[in-house]
Amino acid sequence: MKKRVDVAAGVITRADGSFLLGQRAPNTFYPGYWEFPGGKVEAGETAEQALIRELDEELGICVTSIRPWVTREHRYEHAHVRLHFFEVTSWDGEINDHVHSALSWEHADRPGVGPMLPANGPILKALRLPRRMGITHAVDIGTEAQLTRLEAALERGLRLIQVREPGMPRDELASFAGAVIRRAREYGALVVINQDSGLARKLGADGVHLPATELGRTAARPAFEWVGASCHCRAELERAAELGLDYALLGAVRPTLTHPDREALGWRAFADLVRDLPIPVLALGGLVEADMDSARSAGAHGIAAIRGAWLQS
Structure with missing residues (x-):
């Protein structure tokens, strides 16, 4: 040996x-x-x-x-x-x-x-993976408002979008995701669809994003150019790496409105969890653009955000 x-x-x-x-x-x-x-x-x-x-x-x-x-x-x-x-x-x-x-x-x-x-x-x-991911929440703010904020964020340089709309009817989701993809294409931005591989293929999305609950049930990497996953612990991060995924999200670093009862990791625990991983990790949870330096100093590739991604900077 x-x-x-x-x-x-x-x-x-x-x-x-x-x-x-x-x-x-x-x-x-x-x-x-x-x-x-x-x-x-x-x-x-x-x-x-x-x-x-x-x-x-x-x-x-x-x-x-x-x-x-x-x-x-x-x-x-x-x-x-x-x-x-x-x-x-x-x-x-x-x-x-x-x-x-x-x-x-x-x-x-x-x-x-x-x-x-x-x-x-x-x-x-x-190195081709963008440093910022915007996660949609059209169910909360309305599709037109989300698309307006998306266009503004694309103008500011956002190049990675995850369409994540739990509870949105599938027909409505298909229409909304298609609109997101069309706008993203104009800027050379990547779009991944949360969980729904069939919809991602139908719409020609760049990839799919797996919820943490899917990692244990996924036997092989889905056949897309870009595949990522949401993770909350080291075991899930290692599973994402084992599957050969392109990135992982890890959070929540700070308390969030989405999961107000979940204990926040903080940057020290985040750094410990991502240490020596073979895939890039985006930090998630209550973050805004001003957190980029802190995230990268802790070993993150960049940041992902739901609400923070659409704020005017």
Whole structure:
């Protein structure tokens, strides 16, 4: 059995959303393949400390902002690697590479280099997942009001919508969800339908979102490009990862009107629950745009909201 090697990798990101990739040099494993910069975690180091050291040694930069993100495992022919990915959004110094054959700034939706190192490939899709999800509540505020707020949110940059309307008659739901999808398409936004895979297929939605109650009953990942799930505990998060889902929602971080009697997690418990998961997690529960930094510092990919998503900022 191969010994597991812990590696820290950095998603070094600029303000325009581009991230840095390095091409592996000759005389290394997988020469010519592209990867996220980083390196092996040495004895006595945390993964975060290792990445800060590696980026100094490899690129000559001093990291000033680093956030935990996802952790993935991959079995190569020469090693079993556990990759701890961190997001690096600010640093001091000019990037001056010392180990790669080349560097390139790329965008997840249109990468211009390849092939990717196998362990790094799935990260590109995770980087395509928008940072904010708006969850509809037309049953509470009316369909016209919801569509008006949706259009305003799309104008402000919202790019991920979950249609979730418990209690809405199916014919009405189909009409409403279709209207949401049409508006979202104009902005290149993704739409997932809560629970109803048949309706999602019929309307050509981008995916489906599973309630937590469905996770235990789901034997295989539904056949959509984007599939996520609502989770409330570590076991549910691990089940979502086992199914190969693209994301999970975890909450409630704060008390909510939807579930006023449910005890809120708080950011510390949220961070503990999402630590070392292989899929991105969106924080949910009483959150607004101003909570984004707190969420990402706790290891969240971003935030999801029902009421907060439609507030004017």
